[in-house]
Amino acid sequence: MPTLWNRLEMRARSDQFDESLRNTLHDPYWTLCRQWQSGEFEATDNGSPAEVRLRWSSYPLRRYSLAGKAFAGYADHQPLEAAVERVNMQPGVPLRIEMGRHLVRLLREALGNAADAILEALRQRPELRFRLPDEGTAEARQRNAHLLSNRRLQSWMHAAVQSGALDGGALYAQLKSGKALSDFLDAPSQAADAVGADWMGWFENQYNQPDSEQADAWLPGRLEYQFEVEATGREGKPVRMGAEEYYEGRMDWYSFAYSGRSAEAAPVDATAETYIQQRIPAQVEYPGMPGARWWEMEDAQVNLLAVETGGAQSGRLALMEFGLMYSNDWFVLPLRVPAGALLDVQELEVRDVFGQWSSVKHYRQTDDPVEWVFFGLAGRDASPAEQEYLFLPPSVVDLKESQPTEEIYLARDEMANMVWGIEHYITDGVDGAREGNAAALNVATYLQNLSDERTDGAEPPPSSENEALVKYTLATRVPEHWIPFLPVQIENGNGAIRLQRAAMPRVYPQLKIERVRPRTSLLRQGLDQADWAPYFLYEEEVPRSGIRVTRTWQRARWHQGRVALWSGYRKQNGRGQGNSGLRFDLLVEKA
Secondary structure, eight states: OOOOOOOOOOOOSOSOOHHHHHTOOSOHHHHHHHHHHTTGGGOOOOOOEEEEEEEEEEEEEEEEEETTOOOEEOOSSSOHHHHHHOOOOOOOHHHHHHHHHHHHHHHHHHHGGGHHHHHHHHHHOGGGBOOOOOOSSHHHHHHTHHHHTOHHHHHHHHHHHHHTOBOHHHHHHHHHTTOOGGGGSSSOOHHHHHHHHHHHHHHHHHSOOOSSTTOSOEETTTTEEEEEEEEEOGGGOEEEEEEEEEOSSSOOGGGOEEEEOOSSOOOOOTTOEEEEEEEOOEEOOOTTOOOSSTTOOOOTTOOGGGOOOOTTOHHHHHHHHHHHTSGGGOEEOOOOOOSSEEEEEEEEEEEETTSOEEEOOOGGGSSSOOSOOSSSOOOTTOOTTGGGOEEEOOOOSSEEEOOOSEEEEEEEETTTTEEEEEEEEEEOSSSSEEEHHHHHHHHHHHHHHHHHHHHTTOOOOOSSOOOOSEEEEEEOOOOTTEEEEEEEEOTTSTTOEEEEEOOOEEOOTTSOOEEOOOOSTTTOTTTSSSSOOOOEEEGGGSOTTOEEEEEEEEEEEOGGGOEEEEEEEEEEEOOSOOOOOOOEEEEEEOO
16 A cells, blocks of 8 residues: 655735735724723823932831840941840860960960969869860769760860860859959969950850840741831831741841830930932843743743642732733832831822822822732731831841751640650761761660679679560650650630640669750750759641751951851751650560
8 A cells, every 4th residue: 555645835916925924903993992991091091200309218227126125236346137046155175275275376476474473374264164074983984974975076075185284164154254364363463454355355256156045036936037227217216027937047128017106205316318310210020021022922930821820829819920921011120228227208200201299109198009028027916107117237248157056846746735846966976977866866875885784794683583475664765866846735725735845754774763864955945054944835837747946157247348257047847757666564575
């Protein structure tokens, strides 16, 4: 059977395409009727803007408050993120050694040979020397198991003790509490005290620290930051903006809301300035926007029509409407304004291509202002005039962030009816991090070996002989990096509950039964204080998906090349519920 080929193609009747490219209208009256029906003859469109003249004022931040504490002045010498997010850091052994070495250098530069006597006196003080953990008795070894099982930390500690290094971390804690360098010497020395103050300034310039251990914005019960800022706005009226729940790690305008009017009299702000400028607007352009010319082809890499949306997704619908229908109606006006201030555009006039000047009002000044606010200050008590401000927080743009030095997961365990704080990463004591499960396994192995030494490896005799095929187990074991949180009722709370940190027992033969304590600063709230205090966590802060809280080092470049380095927390969504495997009252078969 012969093969047949069939070809379908277009055949042009003429080699001239002038009529096709002319795009003529065969019924212009129908087009005019459609324009009349759609309201295009109402002349609502004006000419394109050609020039803009505006008058605006800038009101810088005056002060800030952390977690409801007293207000402090803000001098713009550091990013607001550093002032809010910074928490006290515990230097590791390498940094403590370097701190001591730098003090030695400063003393020798300032005092010369007279520094030798001062250094010798400092090294003789027992609280300023490195000490190895006590392992003289079984009780001491059990108490210091988390230190003795950390081989890397032990190597650094032995090196520090053998070299006779000065513990700079311990000295910094003493000076931070109000002491002077002369308090560790036989006689007062103003020169030594001056060197100690310079040394403190050097460390705090390198590592941004709160003024005190309680002077930070972190709320342990909420696992988030809380703070307020204040500026003096128009007519000398103070404007306060607060962040009730800040935990994202990146500060922007949406982190703030209007938090009320200050009852205090605001001083005259001499730094507020008013500017009158003229600018040339430019049309907004973005990938995928419809072409303005008839035969222009749009960018195929961005297809706005492919955005999947529904009736309940108003944000996507607004984006598509803006991108596809009104894209050529928007213009952008470049305006350089100072950061860390309230921007108040007081007057805006536009001259179009026909030479006509028009005054543009804020949408809050119209007869029917809308309630939807974007890039503006929101709040229950914010007046329309206060919502006209645009706040540009003094936040960083390029931020370098380290790997987590601490990380915990808070997950619900519905089978055990509790919440677990899982320590995924803990500090290793040498300015690094180690996995929580590996550290827990090392501690368990160390304690098991200690238990075997005391029992000579023999199994403890049973309490009573019997011929039963099963044995009773009071409770199963849980890894030591799983910290329980139990629900407790709030006093006079009408049945409301909150989560209280508890402890699992640590049981080994011939060893004292003790509580397993957390190792991260996030979960050790109240354990390292002189007066022990329980730690409560609000129950609504742990959703069904759980949460993840990390502690990292953050570094940013600020004005005039200054560097800001601080340690702070961030909260994110978790990975769902957890199952610790904790079970009570079990009967298991004998081995």
